[in-house]
Amino acid sequence: MATVSEKEWTGFQGLPAATQIILHTLLAKLRKQKVDKITIVLLGKGGVGKSSIVNSLFSERVAAVSAFRSETLRPRQYSRSKDGFKLTVIDTPGFVEAGRVDAALNSIRRYLLGKTINVVLYVDRLDGPREDKVDVKISRAISQAFGPQIWPHVIVVFTHAEIHLEDVTYSEFVSRRSAALRNIILKESRFKTVNTKVPFVLVENCSRCSENGEHEKILPDGTVWLPVLFEALVDLVLGSKKPILIDEKMIGISKGNPLGSIWMPLVLLAQFVLIWRPIRKAIDRDLVEEAQRHSP
Ligand SMILES: Nc1nc2c(ncn2[C@@H]2O[C@H](COP(=O)(O)OP(=O)(O)OP(=O)(O)O)[C@@H](O)[C@H]2O)c(=O)[nH]1
Ligand SMILES: [Mg+2]
Structure with a gap:
């Protein structure tokens, strides 16, 4: 059973005044x-900073993070409320390695079954290794797990965004x-519509990162x-993207054996046509022959 914690969004008060002003404007926009309420799901490889994003969003240390081992062993849901608005964030275990993507996604979608979500944050490191094959595998697996209709609800979040480069501008x-990750998603996810855009946001979760005068x-x-991340969330939610209900139809999980329910009537029909009808005909023929033999 997942832990559900729902509390006042106390971290809001600790945000810099300038950020609070923008968030108040966004909350008013939502209210209008x-x-x-908004529900967000975090997905991504292990250790990329998903749980750190939970903490950044709430501006409070609610989720455990670690540089050395996975702290998120199962999906966990956190909620915070402010002025009648409820923000829910579902943190999930990372896709530890390419080979385990399907298994990880399977447990995540079972956890999400019956839940209504607004946004999926697909998290990766900005400075991540250039493992195209892994990204391809993950994009395909997400499409298979939830259907390509999940992608219009996805925002890509690049963590570790405070990097300083020698040979290329930021x-x-x-x-x-x-562009590289977006192309993989568009190609591999079977999610292709005219003018498709997968929005992305840059994030730096480190508490010691650079600050402005505010x-x-x-x-x-x-x-x-941080305000850019919230703006992207609000834009997606208000941009006519209806929340999606993760139901059995969407994720292809049925209570019984799905193959059984589809094929059983066909198997019975085939049995009737190929086996029982010839046998029945043969019996009828035998009965007629028998009757003829015994007739005077
Ligand atoms: N410098 C920097 N470090 C980060 C950032 N995001 C996360 N970290 C660090 O990266 C490590 C892993 O972060 P987590 O938030 O636990 O990553 P995760 O994706 O939740 O990991 P799993 O739950 O194992 O999948 C921690 O040491 C974090 O402090 C970031 O944006 N910048
Ligand atoms: Mg985590």
Whole structure:
């Protein structure tokens, strides 16, 4: 049974004043559209910073993080409320290695069964290794686990975004890294629509990262990333993307054996046509022959 904690969003008060002003504006925008709750799911490889994002979003240490081992052994749900608005974040165990993606996703989708979600944050490191094959495998596995209809609800989040590069500008590195992952997602996910865009956001979870004069955490290009992340969430939620219910139909989990329920009537029909009808005919023929033999 998953742990559910629902409390006041106390971390909000600890945010820099400038950030609070933007978040208040975003909350008002949601209220205007009668959105009083958002549920976010975090997905991604192990150790990329999913649980750290939970803590960044709430501005409170709610999820355990570790540099050395996985602290998130099963999906966990956290909720915080502010002024009648409830933010729920579902943290999940990482796809430890390529070979275990399907197994990890299977347990995650079973946990999500029956839940309604607004946004999936697909998390990866900005400075991550260039393992295209793993990203391909993960994109395919996510499409298979939830159906390609999950992708319009996805925002890619690149963590470890405070990097300093020697041979390329920050903006060029970001645009090439994001384009590469976005292309893989579009190609492998079977999610292709005209003008498809997979939004992405840069995040730096480290508590010692650079700040501006307002004590807001900034990226090397000066962007204050936390409000940008919240803006992306609100844009997606208000951008006509209805929340999705993770139901049995969507994820292909049925109570019985799905193959049995589809094929059983066909098997019975085939048995009737190929076995019982010829036998019945043969019996009828025998009976007629028998009757003829015994007739005077
Ligand atoms: N510098 C830096 N470190 C980060 C960032 N995000 C996470 N970390 C560190 O990376 C390590 C792993 O972070 P977690 O948040 O536990 O990663 P996770 O994805 O939840 O890991 P699993 O639950 O094992 O899948 C921790 O030591 C974090 O402090 C980031 O944006 N910048
Ligand atoms: Mg974790």
